[in-house]
Amino acid sequence: MPNWELGAWNADLVSLALVLLVIFGAAIVKGAIGFGFPLISVPLIAIILDARSAVIILSVASLVSSAGILFRGGGSRATLRRLAPTLAGLGVGTIGGALLVASIDASRLGLVVGASALIFVATSALKPDLAIPTRLERYLALPMGLLGGLLGGSTSIFSPVVVAYLHTLHLVRREFVFFLTVLFVVGGLVQVTSYARLGLYDARLLLIILLSCIPNLGGVQLGIRLQDRLDPVLFRRLVLAVITLSGLNLLGKGLWG
DSSP states (O other), X not given: OOOOSGGGHHHHHHHHHHHHHHHHHHHHHHHXXXXXXXXXXXXXXXXXXXXXXXXXXXXXXXXXXXXXXXXXXXOOHHHHHHHHHHHHHHHHHHHHHHHHHTTSOHHHHHHHHHHHHHHHHHHHHHOOOOOOOHHHHXXXXXXXXXXXXXXXXXXXXXXHHHHHHHHHTTOOHHHHHHHHHHHHHHXXXXXXXXXXXXXXXXXXXXXXXXXXXXXXXXXXXXXXXXXXXXXXXXXXXXXXXXXXXXXHHHHHHHHHO
């Protein structure tokens, strides 16, 4: 975390500006494709500040960006019933992840964040056309939620597990985006509550979180407007490239820093 004393104001303002810029860019991605906000912003902000601060800041920022998309709607009751065990598991797993972030050191947390980002990139590049059989879905729904919550609660990155699981259910695009956002909101609410009870939000982090709301919501709205205008293949490749570089940077710092 940067020094916020008067003598370091210039460096602090540059760091703050970079953090807000990253959040704005990640929010555009979130609005355009429905996910990717923490995958981009957590590794980059961890480079600017540190891994622990990035995770704590993005716990609220991710929730704000998800809420901006949730109000668009698009889900059905039938799919909600299918995902109810996953939602329950996500809540419990997120509490466990929040307890983990309160005790793990920044370098180890950076390793987790970096590895999570690269795993997601590899999964996205391979694009496996898998579908979970109906008979197995009821057995996997809860564990997948627990695993996604554990990862998200400790890193603010729910996507690798949650997106992969929903992808195997082969939901239509509108439902996929909606229920993916529902899962993010549930995990985010539990995560923020857990962090607050653990006393992880100090005045400096709360100030950054407050200042990030405007670029966050603005970026989401811009992303939604750009959704149908951008080449999805090129856009996704650029996003994956940023995630890869960020993940490699964090892994390098964690292993050799």
